[in-house]
Amino acid sequence: xxxxxxxxxxxxxxxxxxxxxxxxxxxxxxxxxxxxxxxxxxxxxxxxxxxxxxxxxxxxxxxxxxxxxxxxxxxxxxxxxxxxxxxxxxxxxxxxxxxxxxxxxxxxxxxxxxxxxxxxxxxxxxxxxxxxxxxxxxxxxxxxxxxxxxxxxxxxxxxxxxxxxxxxxxxxxxxxxxxxxxxxxxxxxxxxxxxxxxxxxxxxxxxxxxxxxxxxxxxxxxxxxxxxxxxxxxxxxxxxxxxxxxxxxxxxxxxxxxxxxxxxxxxxxxxxxxxxxxxxxxxxxxxxxxxxxxxxxxxxxxxxxxxxxxxxxxxxxxxxxxxxxxxxxxxxxxxxxxxxxxxxxxxxxxxxxxxxxxxxxxxxxxxxxxxxxxxxxxxxxx
Amino acid sequence: xxxxxxxxxxxxxxxxxxxxxxxxxxxxxxxxxxxxxxxxxxxxxxxxxxxxxxxxxxxxxxxxxxxxxxxxxxxxxxxxxxxxxxxxxxxxxxxxxxxxxxxxxxxxxxxxxxxxxxxxxxxxxxxxxxxxxxxxxxxxxxxxxxxxxxxxxxxxxxxxxxxxxxxxxxxxxxxxxxxxxxxxxxxxxxxxxxxxxxxxxxxxxxxxxxxxxxxxxxxxxxxxxxxxxxxxxxxxxxxxxxxxxxxxx
Numbered sequence: 001x002x003x004x005x006x007x008x009x010x011x012x013x014x015x016x017x018x019x020x021x022x023x024x025x026x027x028x029x030x031x032x033x034x035x036x037x038x039x040x041x042x043x044x045x046x047x048x049x050x051x052x053x054x055x056x057x058x059x060x061x062x063x064x065x066x067x068x069x070x071x072x073x074x075x076x077x078x079x080x081x082x083x084x085x086x087x088x089x090x091x092x093x094x095x096x097x098x099x100x101x102x103x104x105x106x107x108x109x110x111x112x113x114x115x116x117x118x119x120x121x122x123x124x125x126x127x128x129x130x131x132x133x134x135x136x137x138x139x140x141x142x143x144x145x146x147x148x149x150x151x152x153x154x155x156x157x158x159x160x161x162x163x164x165x166x167x168x169x170x171x172x173x174x175x176x177x178x179x180x181x182x183x184x185x186x187x188x189x190x191x192x193x194x195x196x197x198x199x200x201x202x203x204x205x206x207x208x209x210x211x212x213x214x215x216x217x218x219x220x221x222x223x224x225x226x227x228x229x230x231x232x233x234x235x236x237x238x239x240x241x242x243x244x245x246x247x248x249x250x251x252x253x254x255x256x257x258x259x260x261x262x263x264x265x266x267x268x269x270x271x272x273x274x275x276x277x278x279x280x281x282x283x284x285x286x287x288x289x290x291x292x293x294x295x296x297x298x299x300x301x302x303x304x305x306x307x308x309x310x311x312x313x314x315x316x317x318x319x320x321x322x323x324x325x326x327x328x329x330x331x332x333x334x335x336x337x338x339x340x341x342x343x344x345x346x347x348x349x350x351x352x353x354x355x356x357x358x359x360x361x362x363x364x365x366x367x368x369x370x371x372x373x374x375x376x377x378x379x380x381x382x
Numbered sequence: 383x384x385x386x387x388x389x390x391x392x393x394x395x396x397x398x399x400x401x402x403x404x405x406x407x408x409x410x411x412x413x414x415x416x417x418x419x420x421x422x423x424x425x426x427x428x429x430x431x432x433x434x435x436x437x438x439x440x441x442x443x444x445x446x447x448x449x450x451x452x453x454x455x456x457x458x459x460x461x462x463x464x465x466x467x468x469x470x471x472x473x474x475x476x477x478x479x480x481x482x483x484x485x486x487x488x489x490x491x492x493x494x495x496x497x498x499x500x501x502x503x504x505x506x507x508x509x510x511x512x513x514x515x516x517x518x519x520x521x522x523x524x525x526x527x528x529x530x531x532x533x534x535x536x537x538x539x540x541x542x543x544x545x546x547x548x549x550x551x552x553x554x555x556x557x558x559x560x561x562x563x564x565x566x567x568x569x570x571x572x573x574x575x576x577x578x579x580x581x582x583x584x585x586x587x588x589x590x591x592x593x594x595x596x597x598x599x600x601x602x603x604x605x606x607x608x609x610x611x612x613x614x615x616x617x618x619x620x621x622x623x624x625x626x627x628x629x630x631x
Contacts (some may be wrong), residue, residue: 336473342486354479
């Protein structure tokens with residue numbers, strides 16, 4: 001059904017060389033054209049990596065390049081490639097391996113604390129394009145960084161497929177936050193396959209935001225807390241409308257002593273859409289602590305939310321909990337706000353804006369503002 | 383002094399059960415009113431009906447705000463016309479912060495700043511460290527009451543409906559809340575209808591009139607202290623005996 005694009009796009013030096021409609025759409029997923037508040041950038045347009053660069057003063061602190069180039073440059077990188085995600089996991093991982101089109105390799109050097117986020121953009125601009133990327137991210141010991149990955153498709157695309165493999169290595173004492181914002185279309189099929197390995201005293205925070213329709217999205221990133229006192233948090237804000245199907249989960253394996261995990265998701269399903277929210281916490285270590293929370297809001301009589309929280313605990317002393325709630329907006333909340341002078345529509349919008357609470361993502365204000373702007377648009381449109 | 387709110391022969395029925403019967407109250411600008419009554423007598427139902435909350439269908443009678451019939455107005459329309467309520471059990475809303483509620487009450491947009499007077503009042507109500515908290519979520523009883531009254535004052539209503547503003551509030555806060563409400567009423571020539579069980583708030587407010595709501599109707603109007611003393615002495619059973627005596631007469 002989908003075809004490979006043989007011809008590679010010409011490499012460019014900055015986002016400014018892209019057509020305006022692409023940069024405008026990229027902006028909706030957090031990509032800053034000017035790169036003023038970014039430390040590095042990467043762009044994958046359709047099947048090719050168009051550019052990767054580190055902004056001036058961050059040179060020597062981070063490395064970013066096309067994964068294909070990185071695999072050629074560094075032999076040792078093969079020890080990280082397909083080591084967390086099983087290439088035989090499913091038909092999509094197999095495809096990503098067979099029809100490898102690049103992606104980004106990012107390395108934050110030991111001890112470097114990167115002030116501005118590193119941005120990567122995965123963009124589909126061609127009809128019936130399939131984009132298979134493989135990203136490898138290594139946060140070296142003691143490093144700290146924020147990554148923002150914006151994935152988007154041009155408005156007029158009739159059909160497209162995105163498969164994204166991401167392997168995150170968060171080494172001793174490192175702190176890595178990865179925020180992925182998706183803006184697809186009703187004609188796009190999306191299959192991210194991600195995994196993270198978190199070492200001693202390291203933390204991995206993964207945020208996922210999708211507020212626009214998608215034909216079919218299925219993902220369930222896995223994090224392994226192998227290190228002592230390692231921390232993982234998965235947070236997602238999901239808004240499905242039209243006939244969107246979203247199957248979004250996450251799985252955390254708590255192995256290291258004192259490791260902790262938190263999975264929080266907020267899902268809104270509208271029209272004929274369906275959201276499946278999964279969460280699995282697994283441990284055999286009595287010193288770990290984990291919490292899973294899923295809240296779903298149904299707007300429309302034909303929308304569906306299926307919450308599937310799972311806790312797999314073996315052994316005495318493990319502290320794991322979950323809470324899940326799915327329902328409509330409470331009439332009492334609307335009336336309370338109306339008693340302060342808001343109309344019913346204004347009250348509903350405020351509750352939805354509050355429900356898609358960006359505070360759960362714990363982002364710096366510049367990124368928080370971007371996502372808050374997106375949630376406000378959703379609330380206004382309902 | 384002018385007539386702000388008139389409740390005329392108001393009756394409310396839910397599933398053919400009379401919740402309120404022939405209620406008559408006239409409220410004048412600059413004056414406040416207190417309503418006593420045992421649990422379940424219909425006090426909160428009356429405030430909800432006057433505020434226009436759904437679920438309290440008016441069978442007969444009228445509610446007139448500044449000579450305008452508001453009986454069929456929705457709750458938000460009434461709020462915008464100058465009715466305000468401080469709920470007995472305020473709603474908790476996840477994701478909506480107290481600061482959002484205060485700006486809404488003050489008629490401001492999220493990006494608009496509060497005035498210095500408003501900021502002072504927030505501090506006086508000891509809520510300045512709670513502005514980023516989800517409204518009423520995990521607030522103590524006293525914090526909820528202070529937040530309710532503060533929102534009400536920010537709304538600048540003509541009529542304040544206060545449902546047990548003194549329950550769960552410490553003595554120092556109670557004094558502050560009572561005095562602020564009274565200052566607002568005097569300054570704006572507004573009026574308040576207060577429900578209280580213990581009457582503690584009355585020590586800090588200049589309440590002129592009182593009534594007792596019994597078995598879904600008001601029968602007794604008198605000075606607040608006289609009614610309160612009578613209730614303390616004889617309980618609502620005494621009120622019922624008095625009521626029966628009056629009916630016979």
